[in-house]
Amino acid sequence: MKYISEFRDHKLVGRITHRISRIAKGVGKQIRLMEVCGTHTMAILRYGIKELIPPNIKLVSGPGCPVCVTPTQYIDRACAYAHKGFLIATFGDMMRVPGSEGSLVEEKSKGRKVRVVYSAMDALKLAKSFPEEKVILLGIGFETTAPTIAASISVAKEEGIGNFMVLCGHKLIPPAMKALMESGEVRINGFLCPGHVSTIIGSRAYEFLARDYDIPCVVTGFEPLDILQGVNLLISQIYQGEAKVENEYARVVTLKGNPAARGLLKKVFRVSDSQWRGMGIIKDSGFSIAKDYSRYDVQTRYPVEVIPSREKEGCRCGEVLRGLIEPRECALFRNPCNPSNPFGPCMVSIEGACNIHYRFGHKGKL
């Protein structure tokens, strides 16, 4: 099967959008569906999905952008380590997120050691190739990425790569979804659940939402037909008055997910409270490095002082992440906040709602 062509077939798109229109008409009222994951937001805007769904269905972005929910203090800490001469290895997006006194890309242009890597194993290779350097991998990401960082720490221990460390900032999606429901701040009628996080945690990880909060959940893929089918399944549940977890992305996601990956997470990390930009501290929503691997935890091995962090004035990333406002409702959106001059991480990350709306949204009618 060729996913790129077959999941973008315009005839099938026509059929599904017709069905969605019919059911949405039947429901009648305004329906708000949250796509939790930043990659979903990107796919929705990139393919113009909003053009294809009826006006009473509103798609709202959630906090599923790992760079966006990383607090400013984390960036400040990474910059502090860069100042002290550590070699910072990071995935590309983190480079331009503004810290309290500058971003990693600015540190790099001032001559500090900052390198972009494509995978955790690349960072490990870097540490191996340059044993004289103290290499810190910025461990950002949800349950999809965390196992690869866990693997790199595990391999570092096995092979005695003592100059490799991680600044751990991993976060967990289901606790954030729970926090959104608990806060009651934003009305959500259904969740398009993240596709790739679910390959690790399994579709059953969302059952508590359907059970305890009576909210329909559909695990959805990233092609246009996946997203439209996800919307279709959600509004069908809403129409029938149901609330259950369905798996649209069954070609990749299973009920139980990936036990081996979860085993690795359990071995290397422990669950802890975590600070989310815009959402405060959420209980049991992040990973920190387990004691057995504390040698690879840079915060334990080389603690560093950071200045009290501050965000840029006027930045409303937090409200965007909680689905309270759309990027265009922020006074800074486009001018002066844009990808060349970002005020917050939502404008920096390619999975950030503000960046996505800037690139794929448009002024006026097209």
Place this chain on the structure above:
Amino acid sequence: MREVISLAHGNGGKLTQELIKDIFLPCFDNPLLAPLTDSAVFEINGTKLAFTTDSYVIRPLFFPGGDIGKLSVSGTINDLAVMGAKPIFISCGLIIEEGLSLLTLKKIIRSIEKTARYAGVSVAAGDTKVVEKGSADGIFINTSGIGIVPPGINLSFERIETGDYIIVNGTVGDHSVAVLSKREELGFEKSVSSDCAPLYELVEKLKPYWESIKFMRDPTRGGLAGVFNEVVQGRGFGIELWERSIPFQEETIVICELLGIDPLYLANEGKILFFVERERAKDVLRALHTHSLGKKASIIGEVVAEPAGRVYLRTNIGTKRVLDMLIEDQLPRIC
């Protein structure tokens, strides 16, 4: 404006444009440079000449489909070709890093010679400098080129109008994907080759249709989207592209999907975008198809009245998506 130069200033997108507008143009204020075309065009004793320069800092030096030598000749020839100029001479300035092997240097020089000979140009002037280890990445090359613009060529931004069709001579994004795959040793089973090639002979092939070709540009850094955004800026028209019609190699698309990069913003080194009178577009296309460098040529879009100043894509599923100017780098050191 930022206080220090970042890598993004070299990516051909918004920041590069800012540098040019805020620093270079005010200082080098002259009518030859001002149009910011790929080559400067001027007349001496009744002969129209074109002159251009380009520097090559690509990493790695050797990649599937080419090397820095081939690239440094092709790139400059193509900057002349898109002005309609037949290239005759190039110069070649080398900045070599201490420690580069003589064998590698010879390979690169031979590649320069081979590409120049194929394209019918001579290396008429050169220079060599060596810098300490760590001060250059193996080798940096600058080439300048001179060409003659024959009568019958009439290319300018101003000739572009609503209704014109846009043609590209083949698949898009291959060069960047080839270089990135090699640079990062991504280890894909199927590799993509750079499309790096001198293109004047393609332009020459279109001689019967020169009067219908209004404008040409080679989509290097910044890709197709970069060129189109430059073309529509401040003008009374926009551009609509048809995703279904843009030729791609399957491998390029798959690698871009995997890495999350957009092929419409990727550098090409063997492609020209032709803005053609609508009525003659099919003839131009047929002529391109008869040449080895134009076999996959396609009409990929048109110049539209609304929305003025914007570029957008009609997606495969029938929706519309804006293609803005590139802001930050997808891939540095690509050419």
